[in-house]
Each structure stands twice: as structure tokens, then as C-alpha cells.
Amino acid sequence: MTSKNSKRFDDVRPGEALPELAIPITTTLIASAAIATRDYFPGHHDMEAAQQLGSPHVFMNILTTSGLSQRFVEGWAGPAARFKDLKIKLGAPNYPGDTMTFSGEVVRTDAASREVEIALKGKNSMGSHVTGTATLVLP
């Protein structure tokens, strides 16, 4: 387990940075995660099909980016955190051979609801693959 210790609302302050998470992007990750999210679009597992679409290689699907974003946020927050939302916007594609590095910080806390909003970004060598926010309820 990365962390069985959950963040508690009282320990979190706006401006707190999440630990960075670097994820090597491989053909295997892109293809297997596309299938794990039930996305069989050929551009996510068949390089020749991707190239026919004008893409240099297979590229990560948005459902995988959502999954990895969830992993990044809950890796910091721990298993007692509950997601209220997870909103992402894609930019530069994730191609094999690259590395995506997540960074993030707490941008808002609300004591009444114990909600914490995280702003996240996943960068690869071409720029931002993903930017987004997640709202969590913490114990």
C-alpha cells in the first residue's frame, strides 16, 4: 500500500503541495489501461491504426488519464478520502517512451463540508497532458 494513513481535514491547508508522481508511459500501459477501461478504439492499442489517424504512436485514452489522476490524488489523500468530483482537461497526448509527472496542490478547503479541492497537472515532454481539479471529503 502506498498509504494506509489517510489525510485528515484538520491537517490540510490551502497551498499544501502533493508529492509528485512520475508515471512512465509505455505501449503496454496505454493498451492495457484502454482495455481495462473497456475502450477498444484502435488508436489506443494498434500503432498502425494510430498512424493512419495521423498520430505518431498509440496514445493514452481519457479514461486512463482519469484513473491515473485518481491514483495521484488518493495516493496523497489515503483510503478514507471520498471523491466528490474529478474534472480533467486534456492537452498534449501521452505517447510511449514519455514520462508524465503529476504535481498538485490544495487550492480550497471548506470546514463545514470537510471538502478539499486539489488542482492537479500531469506534464510530459510536450507540455501539459492533463490539468484538472478533484474535490475530496476528508475524515
Next chain:
Amino acid sequence: MAEQEWMSEVRAKVGREYGRVYAWDEVNAPMIRQWCEVMGVDNPLYLDADHAATTEFGGIVAPPAMLQAWCLEGLHMNNYAPGSTDENPYEVLKTLEAHGYPSVVAVNSDLSFERYVKLGEKLYYTTRLDAVGEEKTTALGTGYFVTLIMSFFSQKPEGDEKVGQLLFRVFKFRPANVPKPVEKGAAPAVPKFKRPKPGISDDTRFFWEGVDAGKLLIQRCTCCGTLRHPPAPVCIKCHSFDWDTVEASGKGQLYSFVVMHYPEVPPFEHPNPIGLIELDEGVRLIAGLVGVKRGEIRIGQRVQVEFQSFDDGELTLPMFRPVAA
């Protein structure tokens, strides 16, 4: 510019609701476990029945980011689970395709959750075509942003229950660069973004050679001793052509700065802080700033040079880092 006639067909569908699309499988532990395995998610809430039993859910729940995956059609396009609507919630994409916008990329996925879903729940979603934007041209090409809002429900004997919502936006476009068919077996050319290299002339070569050797060299007039930067062939004070160099201490202060926020230019830091540094020797130079916190950059801040290597050693640049006064 007036829109094409056929777009009225698309516009007329905005706001339309589309019927149910059912999940092929109920929420189940094997698909959750495999999703977690691939994503690298190790939260026991999704994987460890004993742990999950101690939570408010009383058992394993699905990772929230899996919500959309449950209801995708799978291997065969448009092969939706039995009972699903015959309408195609994506029909406007087909209309756009028929009018010369063949490519599609997903742009936004905004998931919100009413609650987590448990093992055994049977899900479906309904779709509303929320918006079709004006024709836009982006780096990818020209086309339309299409926004769908999908509402996810769990089937319950006592009345179906909403579990979450997804705002899904795609860009349906005509590619700016018509893709060239790639030769079979050709090596994939995944773009690599590198820092631009300096244009080096006979006047500036000493500076960049110095940087490669970890030295910050400043031009000095051998006639009157005046230092000058950026490098130039003639002394700005006495007009002599004779010069040598001195190695600067690399210490100085921030004379001015700018933080580039937009556009984001890979592979530079974003936002990208750039300083005008006044060296203790008296000349000023422009360089990237490192180790600065947003909102904490101050004019007059003491800085120290450090030499950073980029692009696998192809390029060395002097960068400046704040130091204690």
C-alpha cells in the same frame, strides 16, 4: 459568417435527451481488480474485502474514475448491452463526420459523484446533448466542440438512483495536417521537444564555450577596462575593438523579471520565470530563474548562477537561483 445549412440539423438536436445505455456487466470485483492493477491503484477500499467491510459502504466499491467504463460498449462499436436505446447519443458526431470533420479527440471529462457504487449494482446512463460550439480552429484543425452530459443511474427495485454525472466534451475536427499514411513498419516518430539552441556567432562564441565549461564570462575592453554584455565587437565607451574576458562571480541581484504564463511552451517550466540579473561586476544579463516560489520573486533579491544541462547534455544554460542576502 453564416453557418452551413446542414449545421441547422445539428443545432436542432442541442438539448435533446437520449435514452438508456446499459452496462454489459454489473459492478464486479474482477473488473475492479484489473483496473486497479493496470492503473497502479492500491487503495484497499476497492481491493480488500475485509478493509472495505469496515467502511461506511460495508463492502468493496468501485473506484470513482471507473464510472464511465462500466457502460462502454466494448470491442464492437455501437454494440450496446440488451435493453439499451436504439438511438445513437453520438449522432451529431456522425453528422459532423459526414460533412468533412472526420477526427475526434476527447478534451474534457468532468466526473461528479453522488455516491460510490457497490458490487452487484447494475448501471445505465442517459445522455443530453448539451452544447455544440461555434466552428473553431485549434492547433489540431478546424471543427466543433461537442459537449454531452451523461447521467449515471443504478437500477433499484424501489426506484433507480442517480450515482453520478459526466460532462464529456470532444473536439470533432478536420485535421490541419492531413495525416500522411505511414509506411508499414516505419519507426514511430514521437515528437521530442527540445530547448532552442542559442545562435552562436564569432562575437558570442566565448560566452557559450564558457557556459559549457561552467564559467560565466563577461567581455572586457582591454583598452579602457569597461565590461559589456551582451557581447559586441566594439567597446561601448572607447570604441576599441580589443577585448578579453573576465570570469564573473555569478552573484548578483534581480534587477527585473517576468513570469511567462501564456502560452505554455514545452519543455520550459510553466509558469516560466525569467530574470534580468544585475551581476555584482556591473553588467546585466537575461536568464531563467530556478527555485523561485510563485509570488515570492522580488526585485533586489540576491541570486547566484548555476549551470544546468538540458536535452541529454546537448545544451548548458546559466540559470539563477535566489540565495540569502
